Amino acid sequence: MDDKSIIKSYKRVSSFYDYTFGKVFKPGQKKLVSMMECTPTDKVLEIGIGTGTSYSYYPDETAVIGIDISPDMLDKARNHIESNRLKNKSVVMMNGEQLKFEDNSFDKVVGMYVVSVTQNPDLLIKEMKRVCKPNGDIYLVNHFSFDTDNALIKVLEKGLMPISKYLGWRPYFPFSEFNAYAKLNVQSISKINLFDYWGIIHAINSPVD
Numbered sequence: 001m002d003d004k005s006i007i008k009s010y011k012r013v014s015s016f017y018d019y020t021f022g023k024v025f026k027p028g029q030k031k032l033v034s035m036m037e038c039t040p041t042d043k044v045l046e047i048g049i050g051t052g053t054s055y056s057y058y059p060d061e062t063a064v065i066g067i068d069i070s071p072d073m074l075d076k077a078r079n080h081i082e083s084n085r086l087k088n089k090s091v092v093m094m095n096g097e098q099l100k101f102e103d104n105s106f107d108k109v110v111g112m113y114v115v116s117v118t119q120n121p122d123l124l125i126k127e128m129k130r131v132c133k134p135n136g137d138i139y140l141v142n143h144f145s146f147d148t149d150n151a152l153i154k155v156l157e158k159g160l161m162p163i164s165k166y167l168g169w170r171p172y173f174p175f176s177e178f179n180a181y182a183k184l185n186v187q188s189i190s191k192i193n194l195f196d197y198w199g200i201i202h203a204i205n206s207p208v209d
């Protein structure tokens with residue numbers, strides 16, 4: 001999946017995203033934001049903010065910047081912020097693999113359902129770690145394949161890999177392979193959403209022992 005095909009595929013889905021995928025993804029957004037225990041002074045960056053629906057779960061006082069490469073998804077996010085009069089929430093068009101923020105800028109950096117969509121998850125996670133303060137928090141919610149998952153599901157996911165460009169995401173995405181390069185200092189992993197098919201990962205931005 002290259003950036004152009006990601007932008008094209010989200011242009012296609014942006015008009016119905018909130019009524020379809022968005023509905024399935026809501027519990028994960030809600031649970032992840034509650035786990036973050038945001039304070040009024042926290043500076044938060046959300047990568048791949050999409051239509052901005054996660055913004056409804058953050059406290060008003062917490063400043064959150066959301067970035068995305070899809071102009072169509074960002075239009076929806078701006079509407080969401082305006083129509084719900086959300087405070088301290090903004091969005092900017094930017095590629096998560098090449099963030100235009102200084103090192104150590106944010107207390108918490110979040111990626112919801114984006115690491116299996118972006119072209120180069122290794123670059124995305126490297127950027128998330130770079131802009132997060134040392135010992136800050138990194139959160140992901142995503143579908144990963146875990147060693148303990150059902151073998152039949154993994155066969156189906158691998159079978160779908162040749163059409164991942166058309167699906168707009170990687171169906172088979174083993175967490176062990178991802179974390180071999182991400183090197184996240186994982187604090188917890190919990191399952192969420194329909195059939196517990198997605199996982200919430202919390203990591204501290206510090207080297208793994």
Ligand SMILES: C[S@@+](CC[C@H](N)C(=O)[O-])C[C@H]1O[C@@H](n2cnc3c(N)ncnc32)[C@H](O)[C@@H]1O
Nearest residue numbers: 048049050068069070073095096112113114118
């Ligand atoms: C499955 S949607 C998730 C949207 C939102 N986070 C949610 O919870 O509903 C994936 C989003 O990631 C965005 N995206 C994909 N690759 C990206 C990148 N490299 N930089 C920024 N956004 C990206 C897409 O445009 C899309 O809006």
